[in-house]
Amino acid sequence: xxxxxxxxxxxxxxxxxxxxxxxxxxxxxxxxxxxxxRFLYPHQLEGMFFTLFGxxxxxxxxxxxxxxxxxxYRSVGNININNLNKMKN
Amino acid sequence: xxxxxxxxxxxxxxxxxxxxSIMAVTSGSLLRSATYLLLVLLxxxxxxxxxxYHFLAAVQVSVYAGGVVILFIFAIFLTTSKGEALFKxxxxxxxxxxxxxxxxxxxxxFMLVKHRFLYESNTGxxxxxxxxxxxxxxxxxxxxxxxxxxxxxxxxxxxxxxxxGGILIARKK
Numbered sequence: 001x002x003x004x005x006x007x008x009x010x011x012x013x014x015x016x017x018x019x020x021x022x023x024x025x026x027x028x029x030x031x032x033x034x035x036x037x038r039f040l041y042p043h044q045l046e047g048m049f050f051t052l053f054g055x056x057x058x059x060x061x062x063x064x065x066x067x068x069x070x071x072x073y074r075s076v077g078n079i080n081i082n083n084l085n086k087m088k089n
Numbered sequence: 090x091x092x093x094x095x096x097x098x099x100x101x102x103x104x105x106x107x108x109x110s111i112m113a114v115t116s117g118s119l120l121r122s123a124t125y126l127l128l129v130l131l132x133x134x135x136x137x138x139x140x141x142y143h144f145l146a147a148v149q150v151s152v153y154a155g156g157v158v159i160l161f162i163f164a165i166f167l168t169t170s171k172g173e174a175l176f177k178x179x180x181x182x183x184x185x186x187x188x189x190x191x192x193x194x195x196x197x198x199f200m201l202v203k204h205r206f207l208y209e210s211n212t213g214x215x216x217x218x219x220x221x222x223x224x225x226x227x228x229x230x231x232x233x234x235x236x237x238x239x240x241x242x243x244x245x246x247x248x249x250x251x252x253x254g255g256i257l258i259a260r261k262k
Contacts, residue, residue, distance in 0.1 A: 020126050024110050027133055038140045048142055049237050055152050056244050060251035062157050066164040067255035073168040
């Protein structure tokens with residue numbers, strides 16, 4: 001799942017599609033935290049809380065990224081990454 | 090629970106998650122991609138339930154499936170005009186990405202086989218003890234060792250900063 005996300009990150013051109021791939025990657029990492037915590041150290045809670053904080057940080061990151069995308073859409077007109085090389089004006 | 094039933098549930102969840110994430114990455118329309126993402130996140134919540142992390146499953150459903158996907162759908166509605174097809178990269182980029190991914194999967198599989206995680210961690214041993222809610226609350230709010238008040242507060246400040254930043258960026262000039 002992590003590598004599917006990376007594949008999408010490399011091959012998609014739309015910024016929202018890239019963000020969706022990023023969500024997949026983060027989600028895979030969080031599953032790994034939870035699963036390793038459960039299987040290797042079942043009586044500790046570190047992995048679970050790491051996952052919890054990861055989820056919150058991902059939500060924050062998504063909100064900011066979507067705000068940036070909407071702003072870019074307003075100034076450029078579409079959200080393909082090749083059109084964003086003239087961000088300064 | 091019966092180990093066989095556990096294994097079946099695990100395989101079904103894993104297969105569904107893999108298939109849905111492949112579809113989310115390769116699907117043609119953005120809205121459909123976001124829907125597949127939602128299903129993947131719900132499968133992940135099911136996975137947490139399977140691991141007996143009930144609180145984590147609830148957080149996953151409410152934050153991801155409730156908040157993040159709604160944000161995605163709003164952004165898609167705001168930024169795509171009707172009937173606009175997605176542009177594609179040239180073929181070389183697909184080949185390159187596929188090579189990277191194949192190398193990564195090969196490396197991971199090699200490590201898994203080498204360290205015999207696949208054989209030793211049989212899914213029948215998933216603990217049946219559920220973490221109590223009061224333990225989670227005390228760990229999240231405590232200040233001792235292995236307790237998480239400071240990250241919690243830092244995270245709330247981060248979320249506040251993100252809200253303000255998001256408003257500031259997306260605001261009309």
